[in-house]
Amino acid sequence: MTTPYVLILGSQGRAAKIANELTANGLDELVRIVSEPTVQEALAADHSPVALVILDCRDAPLDEVIAPLREDPRYENARILSMVGNDGVVGAETSLDRGWVAAFIGLPMTHGLLARHCRDQLTRWMARHGPDADDPELRPRVHPESDLLRDFESSEATRIHELMTVIERALGPRPRLRLPAGVRLTRQDVPIDGVYIVLEGEVALTRQLGEETMLFHQDTTGRVVGLLALSTGARSRFNSTTTTPAVVVHLSTYQLDLALQLEPQVSAILASSAITQLSTRLARSEHLHTERRFLVRRLEQERAELTTALEQLREARLELITQARFATLGELSAGIAHELNNPVAALVRSSEHLLEDVADLLVTNPKGELIANTIDHSARRGATSTRDERAARRELSKVIKDDDLARRLTAAGVRNPAIAKAATQSKDLANTIELSAKLGTSLRAINLASAQITRLVSSLRSYARPDETVDGVSVNTSLEDTIHLVSHRLRGVELVRHYGELPDIRARSAQLGQVWTNILVNAADALNGSGTIELRTRRVGREVVVTITDDGPGIPEDVLERVFEPRFTTKHGQVRFGLGMGLGIAARFVHDHGGTIGIESEPGRTCVKVRLPVVGPPDALPTDAEEAS
């Protein structure tokens, strides 16, 4: 091992004085003492290893002197003593932060003190970096001379042994109490009149919190039980109980006081014991604090995960509800369509048969031709407005001067004044015309109603298989079907259709129907009974684009941002499904189809635009096998 260096950094005059002092105290036998005027020169010189640097550069900021030294591996472990004059220390922030300076030494100093400082620092350096640093037996030790610091360094067992020695020196032999496990030494919240010195065995400190007994200390109890309570107003904070067979010595407060007076060493030992005990408890508390932070963080994380899970569950539930509704709707639709088809067919056929049979009957009737013509005329004529009918009635009334008959004849579709005049002559003729017309009107009503039912049934069919993806779906037809099914919501709304030529697409037609339903019902609600909805379809590349525009009051900006959220609805502030539900479900179905949906709104114009890929939903693209079949 090469002899380590002590480097004195500073002006030559003072450096020489410092070197002299060190030499005079025999340090030159341990180390090589060198001095350099500047850091640069020190670094240029060939000193290694350096155990100690004594800085006497009192004008320069400390950090600027030390930083370059620390960057050099030869100075990495060197301990640094900083001589401080009347001006104090300047520019030492980094040095303090990194712990570079081992000690600050005030000037002027007592003769010989610097050498003692150096010896102490050198010992510490040797303990860590000297040739025997790795050997716990040979490693040099620093021996404090004060009682307190010396007691800190000794083990708890040694300390207690020493304590007993000095106490018994003062008080005479103390009786040993031999206790089994489970003996309570102090009670929580009860005043304390003495301490127990635990020579053997273990003591646990607990607190009673309601029903629960909480363990606070076991390994961290310390050997002098009750000492800390004495310092804090003499009430025990804990129940202390032996947990193993134990040997203890009891000292009353009086006996303790006496021992402290007679043997000053007792106080040093008790102080070091108390401080050690406190610091182990503090360490434990700090550890618990860290652990609590960690637990809180983990709790927060778990709570966030739970929230997410809950959110996902809610969404899944909504999805299930929607699916269940669709399944139900599908089954119902199929059932209703099937059940309605038969009666409707019977209705249509019967009405035709009725007409034929009546015609046959009339062949032999003298007024047969009139009756047949009137029935036929009434059955075919379109609906007239009540306004027009009243005008026609007034005309007839002028001619025949009979309001009541005029009303009956107009209702029967008579517009010809000549026939009306004839009817005034014959009550029988009037009755015949009226009855025949009513017959015709009823037939027309039956035909119209059955046609309407037939149309509804065929519209319902598209809802029959909600999850099935099929080819050949016509978006225009799908829109028309929906318009039929929600026509009751579209009363008073003018529909303007601009349907383009579209390719058939691959889609789930029931979901498509739901998309249009939701958009249309939303628009109709906004219009509140009067306004225009414009439907426009066109093909753009490989997509079909549908825009549905209404001229309603528009959607407020803050609401607009949220209309596609899964559970958003402005109606009564609650979630509703089925007809009248929000655009969220529409958006989900469009996305499931691999399409996009967007909305723009301003007062007087709200436009929803849906783009659907012609190839259909990405998850339901036809497989090769399907195509082959």
Added chain:
Amino acid sequence: MKLAIIVLEDEPPVRDAIARDLQEFSGEVRVEPAEDVPDARELIDEILADGDVVALLLADHRLPGETGVDFLVSTMDDDRMASARRVLITGQADHADTIRAINVGGLDHYIAKPWDPGELHDVVREQLTNYVLDQGINPLPYLPNLEMDRAITAMRGFSLTD
């Protein structure tokens, strides 16, 4: 002076069917169909111009533009109409609308679609009788269209030549 019944219904087959079911109300009672609210207002003017009175309003709720309930409520403020009887006949009024019709619209009766012709007759007959008695009109000319018992009891207050 005839008693007019206004049938406000926008769908022609339904309108025709109601009018047809009311055909037994005749003579001094006129049944007048109207297809929407503006038409009904026009009709009221015509009826009053003829020197007749509107005794009963039978209105559907769902109509293009103004609803039946709105119409019934609005006629409450019309002096010429204030005493008319009001009946809502509908399949689609939701709960809140019906409540409003009863509380604010002076609704006298509610008939659900599809209606029963017998019930329709009874309701119309009862309401016409109420109208005639409330207005202190001599029931005699309208007797075939009224509830016979109540009308005859009331007639005792009128001389036969009235």
